[in-house]
Amino acid sequence: MPKDRITITLEKELLKKLDTLVDGRDIRSRSHAIERALFSHLEEGKVKQALILAGGEGTRLRPFTYEIPKPLIPIKGKPMLEHIINHLLAYGVKNFILSVGYMSEKIISHFGDGKKLGVHIDYVIEKERLGTAGPLRLAKDLLEEDFLMLNGDILSRVNITEFFAHHQKMNGLGTIVLVAVNDPSKYGTVDLYGNKIMKFVEKPKKSKVVSNLVNGGIYLLKSDIIDYVPKKGFSMIEKDVFPKLAQEEKLYGYIYTGPWYDLGTIESYGQAIKNWS
Incomplete structure (x- = not known):
């Protein structure tokens, strides 16, 4: 987003408190801390809610997930x-919906009401x-107009403020974080026209890869997207919902280049254990 340089005068004690927020990662500098503090108190232009998918069995992380649900597996x-949750909270997201299934009682016991x-x-x-x-x-009955939806096994440093501003500017039903990977044949690749997602190519052969951009598992969605979800049973947003939105030209991409696991x-x-900080 475009930014203007300004000069402000603050009390020393307030500056000390702002400096405690600077960690070099989520908040990089004093000016960034001031920007984040202001943003957290402005309601307009802020996404407030996140739905996190945390119900899977984590079969590819066995044997760990025989005894512990994947969302509780430790990193650092x-x-x-x-x-x-801490990353989103730093951007003012304070209301969370956790979709749980496998070992749900352990997740609920750990996080409780979030206080x-x-x-x-x-x-x-x-x-x-x-x-x-x-x-x-x-x-459905808990979701607000615009909300984040995330896979519960993705770690990133996506700037939620910029992501939401991009989503609002595009004015579609959904915006997907896109990341570049070395071997997109392991994923479903995305065909972009400008910022608009035109189609998905599911796990293409290396010789037929046309893009190294893949679905990053982090979305901003309007609540109307629920109308595209099948009424019953098992369904995948990547296969049953997003291709329909792309066909109707209502789906956009946001290219992200930071850490992503x-x-x-x-x-x-x-x-992630080795490199996350």
């Missing part, structure tokens, strides 16, 4: 889901496997 001493993290948490419980789109039906495998989990 904290559950991976706690890292996600210990400074947030509010509601839960929707998947009594059967619903995929990545089905939980939207369960959360898909913690769905033992290999990527090891990389």
